[in-house]
Amino acid sequence: MPKKILVVDDELNVLKVIASRLKANNYDVVTxxxxxxAVKKAIEEKPDLIILDIKMPAGGGxxxxxxxxxxxxxMTTPIIFITAYPTEEIKRxxxxxxxxxxxxKPFNPDELLAKVKKALGENIEEKPSS
Amino acid sequence: MGKKxxxxxxxxxxxxxxxxxxxxxxxxxxxxxEDATEGVRKAREEKPDLVISDTLxxxxxxxxxxxxxxxxxxxxxPKIIIMTGAIDAVDAVKARKVGADDYxxxxxxxxxxxxxxxxxx
Amino acid sequence: xxxxxxxxxxxxxxxEIQKWGLTKTNEAIKVLYKELEKKNKELKKLDDLKxxxxxxxxxxxxxxxxxxxxxxxxxxxxxxxxxxxxxREFLSICLQDVDRLKRIIDNLLDISKLEAGKAELKREEVDxxxxxxxxxxxxxxxxxxxxxxxxxxxxxxxxxxxADKDSVIQVFTNLLGNALKFCDKGYIQISVMDKPEHIECCxxxxxxxxxxxxxxxxxxxxxxxxRVEGPGEKGTGLGLSISKSIIELHNGKIWVESKLKEWTKFxxxxxxxxxxxxxxxxxxxxx
Numbered sequence: 001m002p003k004k005i006l007v008v009d010d011e012l013n014v015l016k017v018i019a020s021r022l023k024a025n026n027y028d029v030v031t032x033x034x035x036x037x038a039v040k041k042a043i044e045e046k047p048d049l050i051i052l053d054i055k056m057p058a059g060g061g062x063x064x065x066x067x068x069x070x071x072x073x074x075m076t077t078p079i080i081f082i083t084a085y086p087t088e089e090i091k092r093x094x095x096x097x098x099x100x101x102x103x104x105k106p107f108n109p110d111e112l113l114a115k116v117k118k119a120l121g122e123n124i125e126e127k128p129s130s
Numbered sequence: 131m132g133k134k135x136x137x138x139x140x141x142x143x144x145x146x147x148x149x150x151x152x153x154x155x156x157x158x159x160x161x162x163x164e165d166a167t168e169g170v171r172k173a174r175e176e177k178p179d180l181v182i183s184d185t186l187x188x189x190x191x192x193x194x195x196x197x198x199x200x201x202x203x204x205x206x207x208p209k210i211i212i213m214t215g216a217i218d219a220v221d222a223v224k225a226r227k228v229g230a231d232d233y234x235x236x237x238x239x240x241x242x243x244x245x246x247x248x249x250x251x
Numbered sequence: 252x253x254x255x256x257x258x259x260x261x262x263x264x265x266x267e268i269q270k271w272g273l274t275k276t277n278e279a280i281k282v283l284y285k286e287l288e289k290k291n292k293e294l295k296k297l298d299d300l301k302x303x304x305x306x307x308x309x310x311x312x313x314x315x316x317x318x319x320x321x322x323x324x325x326x327x328x329x330x331x332x333x334x335x336x337x338x339r340e341f342l343s344i345c346l347q348d349v350d351r352l353k354r355i356i357d358n359l360l361d362i363s364k365l366e367a368g369k370a371e372l373k374r375e376e377v378d379x380x381x382x383x384x385x386x387x388x389x390x391x392x393x394x395x396x397x398x399x400x401x402x403x404x405x406x407x408x409x410x411x412x413x414a415d416k417d418s419v420i421q422v423f424t425n426l427l428g429n430a431l432k433f434c435d436k437g438y439i440q441i442s443v444m445d446k447p448e449h450i451e452c453c454x455x456x457x458x459x460x461x462x463x464x465x466x467x468x469x470x471x472x473x474x475x476x477x478r479v480e481g482p483g484e485k486g487t488g489l490g491l492s493i494s495k496s497i498i499e500l501h502n503g504k505i506w507v508e509s510k511l512k513e514w515t516k517f518x519x520x521x522x523x524x525x526x527x528x529x530x531x532x533x534x535x536x537x538x
Contacts (some may be wrong), residue, residue, distance in 0.1 A: 011314055017321035024330040055310055084313040085306055088371050106317035106353055109324060217279040223272035233272075235279035237286045242279065 003120050004028040006047035008038040008064065009082065018051065018112075025113055035064040042074045049119050050074075054083040054090070054102075062097075069098065078119040082107070133251045134159040136178040136208075138169035138195060140188050144236065148182065151240035152247070166190035170198045178208050180251050182243065184236070185214040185221060193228045200229040209250040213243055301367040305360065312356050320349045351487075358489040362472070365496035372415040372500060376524055379410045379419065379443050379450050386423040387441060390431065399434060401427075404442035412450040413524035418497045422505075425490040426454040426517050432486070433515070434458030449503065449520040456516075461509040469507050470495045494519075 005027050007018050012033060019029040030045045032038035042050060050068065054061040061081060068074040078100040083090060086104040094102045100119045103112050117123070135157055139145045142164075149160050161176050163169035166187045173181055173195075181199060183192040192212045199210060212225040215236045225233040231250055234242040325331050327342045334342070364370045387401050394401045412419075423441070430439045437457030444451045461469060461476060468474050473488035498505040498519045505519035 011318070013318040014314065017318050017325065020325055020330065021321060024325070024328075084310040088373065105313045106320045106349075109321070217276055217283060219272050219276040222275040222279075223268055225275075226268050226271055233275045233279075235282045235286075237282055239286075242282045 002026050002028050003048040003122075004030065004045060005049045005051060005116070006030045006032065006038070006042055006045060007051045008032045008035075008061070009053040010034060011053075014053070021109055021112070022116070027116070035061075035067075038064050039067050039071070039074075042068055042077070043071065046073060047077060049100075049116060050077055050079045051103075051116075052079055052081055054081050054094075065097065065099065080115060080119055132159070133157060133180065134161065134176065134178040135180045135182065135247070135251075136161045136163065136169070136172055136176060137182045138163045138166070138187065138192070139184040140164050140186070141184070144184070147238060148236075148240060148243065151244060155244050155247070157247070164188075166195050166198075169195050170202075173199045173208065174202050180209045180211065180247065182211045182213060182247075185212055185216070193224050193230075196225070196228040196230050211243065211246050211250070302369060305363050305367065305369065308363075309356075309360055313353075316349065316353055316356070320346070320353075323349060355487045355489070358487045358493060361493050362489060362496065365493065365500060370418075370496075370500060372418060374413050374415050374501075376411050377414050377416050377419065379412050379414075379452060379521065380405045380408065382416065382419060383423060383441050383443050383452065386420060386427060389424075390427050394431060394439070397431065397435075399431065399436075400438040402438055402440040404440055407443075407445040410443050410445040410450045411523065412521035414501055414521050415497075418501075419521065422494040422497055422519065423452075423454070425494045429486075429490065430454055430456035430458065430515070445523075449522055451518060451520050454517045455514065457514050460511040460513050460515050461507065462511050466507065466509060470505075 005022055007015055007022070007029060008031070009015050009018070010033050015031045015033060019031055022029050030041055030047060032041045038050075038052070041047075052061045052064060065079060065081075068077065068079065081094050081099050081102040082105055083094075083102055084105045086102065091102065101115045103115055135152060137145060137148050137152075137160060139148065139162075145162050145164070149162065152160055161172055161178065163172050166189065169181075169183060169187070172178075181195075183195050185192040187195065192214075196210050196212060199208070209232075210230045211232045211234060212221075212230045213234050213236050214221065217235055222233045232246040234246050236243070323342055323345050326334060327339060327346060361370075383405070384403060387403055390401060427439065427441065434456040435458065439454065439456040442453045442455070444453075465474075465476050469476075470491050472492045474491075475486055475488045495505050498521070502522050503520040505517070507515065507517050509515040
């Protein structure tokens with residue numbers, strides 16, 4: 001069964017292109033463009049991985065992250081942050097908080113896919129089954 | 131307020147700041163000078179009610195200016211304030227000894243200066 | 252002696268004057284201190300604004316670039332349907348320029364950070380000889396394909412500097428990259444010398460050289476000399492400016508010497524950590 005990924009970003013265009021990329025690599029994708037909807041979707045859809053934009057209006061990705069980590073249904077789901085500004089401090093903070101990994105915008109698609117596979121515990125050498 | 135003030139300072143920016151602060155406080159008759167010689171000359175010619183001088187001036191200093199002005203006039207008018215960006219207790223004593231009426235710090239809001247000016251004229 | 256002659260009145264008057272002087276000085280100190288606090292607050296505010304600006308621009312520029320790149324990339328890869336060879340050719344061109352735009356944005360942000368004093372330097376004891384060898388290894392394949400030799404000149408086995416490893420790699424990469432771009436015959440030599448006051452590094456190439464008129468402009472932004480159209484990544488004109496900022500942030504110096512049509516030599520220095528005095532030594536600029 002294909003793995004399910006929830007992508008959260010307030011930019012609809014970014015959601016669309018990431019979803020397209022992930023679907024082409026045989027993942028199921030659900031999307032959300034705000035924090036509240038993101039948590040709702042996470043609980044309903046129970047994704048195997050969440051990709052979350054760090055900078056979003058009204059609280060930002062960090063507070064969404066914290067909420068997800070508090071809820072029973074989502075606290076163990078691995079989360080990858082997307083950030084436009086990967087400073088050493090942010091990298092450190094992200095990993096300290098308990099995020100699985102982070103990806104910088106604009107991302108190298110191979111790098112994104114490799115990190116997704118790693119977070120899902122998939123073998124990087126394997127190609128996902130059609 | 132009808133009082134004439136002479137400001138002596140070689141730094142253009144400081145002159146502008148002091149002039150602006152004095153204007154805002156209601157003193158509109160301001161003359162300026164940028165070195166000791168010009169300062170003493172204008173003090174003699176323009177007969178200001180108050181002279182404000184910086185301590186450091188090209189080739190000279192505010193204490194010299196103060197002494198010279200005191201020699202021209204009697205010991206009471208004009209009032210003289212010596213101001214500086216570098217406070218030194220020895221300088222303060224020197225200012226009093228050459229006949230200055232007050233000695234204060236230069237700041238961008240001229241608070242000390244305006245207080246001293248109000249007390250003197 | 253004079254003091255004994257003074258009358259009691261004179262002494263009292265002197266005391267009064269001294270007291271006046273001290274009171275005035277005290278008042279002035281308080282006023283100047285308040286002024287200092289005010290200026291400090293203003294500086295902090297400006298500083299915060301700078302950070303916010305850099306962060307915002309970063310996000311605003313990189314987000315649309317992300318979608319553009321992904322769209323072009325996905326169409327090119329056939330994810331969104333079939334494409335003709337001609338379409339793929341043009342999409343390729345588009346992708347190259349998107350990546351170039353990304354490099355320019357990255358460089359501009361580097362410069363902004365460096366000039367705003369917001370660059371984070373993680374300084375530690377780094378063996379520059381080892382670092383240089385690593386950079387040479389990275390560039391060897393490319394040099395080989397261009398029939399150029401990269402030589403390493405390391406009189407000492409180790410040369411320890413107190414520096415930010417990634418930044419120094421960035422400088423070497425920039426200089427070596429430039430050398431490869433402007434050198435079509437001969438060799439490039441990287442040397443690292445452990446001098447008493449500092450570590451001195453040189454990147455020397457037997458390439459086109461820089462004219463005397465152009466030499467002073469070398470470290471300016473967006474300056475590209477003798478740009479030749481051809482394959483390979485296009486430069487952004489910002490690399491040397493960034494390198495200069497990085498070296499100066501380390502309290503080092505960087506300079507260039509060249510003979511047109513014959514050779515070019517970039518030299519930079521890095522401080523050595525002095526464990527005895529606990530201070531950093533600053534290198535001197537050559538006379």
